[in-house]
Amino acid sequence: MGRTLIIFGGVSGGHVIAALATSIGAKLSDSLPLMAKLEVHKLKGLSGPKFDHEFATDMVKDHKQAISEFEKQARGQGPVADLARDTLPTLHKHLDTAEQLTRGG
Secondary structure, X not given: OOOXXXXXXXXXOHHHHHHHHHHHOOEXXXXXXXXXXXXXXXXXXXXXXXXXXXXXXXXXXXXXXXHHHHHHHHOXXXXXXXXXXXXXXXXXXXXXXXXXXXOOO
16 A cells, blocks of 8 residues: 655645655645645635634644644655655744734734
């Protein structure tokens, strides 16, 4: 059974991820996980400041979760760990931006 990697729009370098997935025999998924689909559904019903707040709050939660997962992978060795280490600074910047948005920044 092959591994599956989910590609999120916030992670740049999709060609790098695709090449890595191919090299380790992983299957790339272009569909959103169930929780992300539920977040999209929730956001569709909002507008204005309510949308802005919920979107930023979701981004904080999602980036914290992603950072946790990438930190776990970064402790390893090999190309997946290398990609995780290379990506963590960008994820931290995105988290900082999302946190600023939740504070009205």
